[in-house]
Amino acid sequence: MAEEILALDKVCKAYNVGTLVETEVLHDIDLVMRRSEFLALMGPSGSGKSTLLNIIGLLDRPTSGHLYINGQDTSALGESELTRLRSHSIGFVFQYHYLISAFTALENVMMPMLVDQGFPTPAVEGRAANLMEQVGLTSVINNLALNMSGGQQQRVAVARALAMNPDLVLADEPTGNLDTKSADGVFELLRQVNQQNGTTFLIVTHNMDLARRCDRIIELVDGRIHAAGKA
Amino acid sequence: MNRWMPFEWIAAIRFLKEGRLQTMFIVSGIAIGVAVIVFMSAMLAGLQANFIKRVLTSQPQIQLLAPDEVARPLRRGAKEVDASIIQRPTQRILSIDQWPKIRDQMLAMPEVTVVSPTVSGSALAVRGEASRAITITGMDPVVYFKIVRLPDYIVAGEARVTSDDIIVGTELAKDLGASVGDKLNVEAASSASRVLTITGIVDLGSKGANSRNTYVALRTAQSLLNLIGGVTTIDLTVQDIYAAETLAQEIQASIPVEADSWIKTNAQFFTAVHAQQTTNTLIRVFVGLSVAFGIAAVLAVSVIQRSKDIGILRAMGTSRGQILRVFLIQGGLLGLLGSVFGSAMGAAALVFWHNYARQVDGSELFPLILDRALFIASAVLATVTGVAAAITPALRAANLDPVVAIRG
Ligand SMILES: Nc1ncnc2c1ncn2[C@@H]1O[C@H](COP(=O)(O)OP(=O)(O)OP(=O)(O)O)[C@@H](O)[C@H]1O
Ligand SMILES: [Mg+2]
Numbered sequence: 001m002a003e004e005i006l007a008l009d010k011v012c013k014a015y016n017v018g019t020l021v022e023t024e025v026l027h028d029i030d031l032v033m034r035r036s037e038f039l040a041l042m043g044p045s046g047s048g049k050s051t052l053l054n055i056i057g058l059l060d061r062p063t064s065g066h067l068y069i070n071g072q073d074t075s076a077l078g079e080s081e082l083t084r085l086r087s088h089s090i091g092f093v094f095q096y097h098y099l100i101s102a103f104t105a106l107e108n109v110m111m112p113m114l115v116d117q118g119f120p121t122p123a124v125e126g127r128a129a130n131l132m133e134q135v136g137l138t139s140v141i142n143n144l145a146l147n148m149s150g151g152q153q154q155r156v157a158v159a160r161a162l163a164m165n166p167d168l169v170l171a172d173e174p175t176g177n178l179d180t181k182s183a184d185g186v187f188e189l190l191r192q193v194n195q196q197n198g199t200t201f202l203i204v205t206h207n208m209d210l211a212r213r214c215d216r217i218i219e220l221v222d223g224r225i226h227a228a229g230k231a
Numbered sequence: 232m233n234r235w236m237p238f239e240w241i242a243a244i245r246f247l248k249e250g251r252l253q254t255m256f257i258v259s260g261i262a263i264g265v266a267v268i269v270f271m272s273a274m275l276a277g278l279q280a281n282f283i284k285r286v287l288t289s290q291p292q293i294q295l296l297a298p299d300e301v302a303r304p305l306r307r308g309a310k311e312v313d314a315s316i317i318q319r320p321t322q323r324i325l326s327i328d329q330w331p332k333i334r335d336q337m338l339a340m341p342e343v344t345v346v347s348p349t350v351s352g353s354a355l356a357v358r359g360e361a362s363r364a365i366t367i368t369g370m371d372p373v374v375y376f377k378i379v380r381l382p383d384y385i386v387a388g389e390a391r392v393t394s395d396d397i398i399v400g401t402e403l404a405k406d407l408g409a410s411v412g413d414k415l416n417v418e419a420a421s422s423a424s425r426v427l428t429i430t431g432i433v434d435l436g437s438k439g440a441n442s443r444n445t446y447v448a449l450r451t452a453q454s455l456l457n458l459i460g461g462v463t464t465i466d467l468t469v470q471d472i473y474a475a476e477t478l479a480q481e482i483q484a485s486i487p488v489e490a491d492s493w494i495k496t497n498a499q500f501f502t503a504v505h506a507q508q509t510t511n512t513l514i515r516v517f518v519g520l521s522v523a524f525g526i527a528a529v530l531a532v533s534v535i536q537r538s539k540d541i542g543i544l545r546a547m548g549t550s551r552g553q554i555l556r557v558f559l560i561q562g563g564l565l566g567l568l569g570s571v572f573g574s575a576m577g578a579a580a581l582v583f584w585h586n587y588a589r590q591v592d593g594s595e596l597f598p599l600i601l602d603r604a605l606f607i608a609s610a611v612l613a614t615v616t617g618v619a620a621a622i623t624p625a626l627r628a629a630n631l632d633p634v635v636a637i638r639g
Contacts, residue, residue: 060634100540102249114238114241115553118238120234
């Protein structure tokens with residue numbers, strides 16, 4: 001049995017706690033992900049998918065419940081420890097690619113390593129170039145982030161998410177903003193990385209076709225896990 | 232990317248480069264402020280240096296005089312006479328009591344560099360039909376020229392004063408229609424008179440001095456002014472010119488003479504300099520404040536514009552401290568950049584104004600002093616101001632909630 005990379009134990013999330021408009025958007029979420037899993041998270045708009053992803057990605061804290069990453073309980077960790085854990089264990093891909101426009105494609109891929117190591121060493125640049133090759137973008141390596149097509153930008157974002165060789169990649173509608181063909185390409189890329197590197201993926205998607213090609217689908221409805229199982 | 236540059240610097244520089252127009256505007260704003268300060272400070276320093284140089288080569292730094300004669304009230308018995316008017320006595324030309332002893336005392340003081348006993352008084356210079364009131368200064372050229380650099384001011388002839396020679400100012404020479412080698416009849420109030428030969432004509436820098444001041448040998452003046460063996464003043468120069476006033480007070484307290492320092496005689500100048508410096512400081516403070524607010528405003532806007540970038544950087548593991556530093560560095564760089572351009576602009580304006588603004592006679596209005604310390608100080612100050620101004624926006628950036636930034 002593969003090890004547990006992620007475990008959620010009765011995670012709740014409420015917004016505006018202590019005010020009249022306090023609303024709980026996640027209720028008692030239990031979830032386990034094993035290494036190398038490729039999981040789709042589905043659910044209607046407003047069901048709490050992004051909220052859940054942000055909590056798993058340590059960008060947000062649950063109101064109650066526990067989150068374990070590689071068996072480590074994160075609720076006891078301080079701000080800087082969370083940042084460090086996020087830097088080393090988690091990669092993000094967002095719907096609107098969010099490359100940093102002041103940098104080139106290659107530099108965007110270098111960024112997580114640069115932030116971590118402090119200097120753009122040759123090793124950092126070399127790894128970034130390799131990743132760019134892996135996502136099939138050697139030709140636009142020095143393009144500024146915005147001088148690329150949406151599909152290309154999202155591929156750069158994937159390469160960037162992989163830069164620190166994270167255990168878990170969280171992708172929030174990575175193909176939601178792309179045409180069908182590019183969407184398919186990016187999805188295939190993720191799947192391929194998953195199979196080649198054994199990286200664990202949690203992908204939010206509204207696309208049933210893509211979801212069917214994942215190992216498992218979780219459905220979130222009104223902040224509760226509704227159905228889970230192999231597609 | 233530069234291999235040796237840390238992440239914070241790389242990001243700060245890129246962000247400034249990307250916000251080209253904003254960066255350019257704020258840097259220009261800072262540059263103008265810095266240029267004004269550099270220009271003003273350097274010009275003021277130049278004018279001051281000019282004046283002090285002038286004073287130090289044409290005036291003694293301390294002058295010892297015989298104390299004023301004091302009028303005593305009329306007395307009848309132990310009582311003052313009623314309704315008596317106490318009138319200040321007319322001041323005769325008096326020799327300083329025991330001046331050789333005082334001179335020796337002065338020479339023994341380590342703070343004193345040159346001691347020159349002189350005799351001065353009024354006389355009439357007559358040549359043909361023309362006559363003019365003059366002040367004659369009798370001195371020993373060997374020491375006196377170390378205090379007042381007459382040889383430097385000679386425009387015709389030479390600075391030679393043997394017993395029958397006289398050096399006169401340019402205006403007097405013109406008024407009397409005299410030139411080097413001509414003879415003047417100098418008549419003193421004591422009705423003594425001598426015929427002296429003009430050996431040199433000097434330009435002392437002011438019309439008043441040029442039309443009145445004349446220089447003769449000590450003995451010549453003593454005999455003309457009926458002060459054989461006496462001197463009216465002892466002129467001094469000192470080690471530390473700014474300590475002259477304190478020293479003068481010390482001398483006055485210990486020796487029965489009146490001691491006037493150049494600082495006291497030129498009090499007006501120092502008042503003016505002081506007022507100017509106060510204005511200058513005020514201008515600096517206000518320019519500094521507007522620079523600070525300008526930088527803060529630009530960075531505050533930039534933090535809002537870059538909130539997505541900040542969010543994504545935080546998501547990929549950038550710490551709050553790193554984000555904070557990225558924006559502090561931007562503030563510092565803006566200040567530094569502005570001060571570099573500003574210094575260049577200020578220096579260029581100085582050079583231009585130095586060449587353009589001339590005194591009536593064509594000589595420079597102020598010496599061009601481009602003091603490196605001034606530029607370094609303004610660069611350091613502008614950088615510090617920039618960093619300080621960046622604190623609030625940088626804190627805001629560091630405290631941005633990445634979830635909100637990414638969702639927004
Ligand atoms: N900062 C917040 N304050 C208050 N309510 C919030 C906040 N963030 C999210 N919500 C609410 O939480 C619920 C879940 O939002 P979330 O963004 O997680 O949904 P989602 O499943 O990702 O939707 P979508 O498919 O549209 O992206 C929504 O009702 C939303 O309005
Ligand atoms: Mg969402």
